[in-house]
Amino acid sequence: MHFLKPRSAPSAVMFLLMAAAGLAVTLYLYLTPLTGVNGTTGAALVVFACAAMTLAGLVLVYRPWGGFSELLRYLCLLAAVCTAAAALFLQAYWLLWLMAFAVVFILFDFLARKGEPA
Numbered sequence: 001m002h003f004l005k006p007r008s009a010p011s012a013v014m015f016l017l018m019a020a021a022g023l024a025v026t027l028y029l030y031l032t033p034l035t036g037v038n039g040t041t042g043a044a045l046v047v048f049a050c051a052a053m054t055l056a057g058l059v060l061v062y063r064p065w066g067g068f069s070e071l072l073r074y075l076c077l078l079a080a081v082c083t084a085a086a087a088l089f090l091q092a093y094w095l096l097w098l099m100a101f102a103v104v105f106i107l108f109d110f111l112a113r114k115g116e117p118a
Helices: 010-031 041-062 067-090 093-112
Strands: none
Touching: 010 041, 010 067, 010 093, 041 067, 041 093, 067 093
């Protein structure tokens, strides 16, 4: 099926990897005792945000064109910045670095899409 082939820039794939790694880090922080944030509402919100970014990254990898993908890029940028702020408050510095790289890769994805038709 041709609609399941990845047709995206490498930056979208890297954003997907950063979001998935962020999901793994936040699940570890949420589920592991003695991390300081295990079982808290803030950590649960960050797990949900990283899961949503991972799903949005999958959409950007497999459907990179169109108005919906453009909206998803803006929402992913906003989600990555807000998740980085939450990581700072949770003192989850690995997640902070992952979200910083996610912001960079989603900005690269914006630049890679400049010349393409909508």
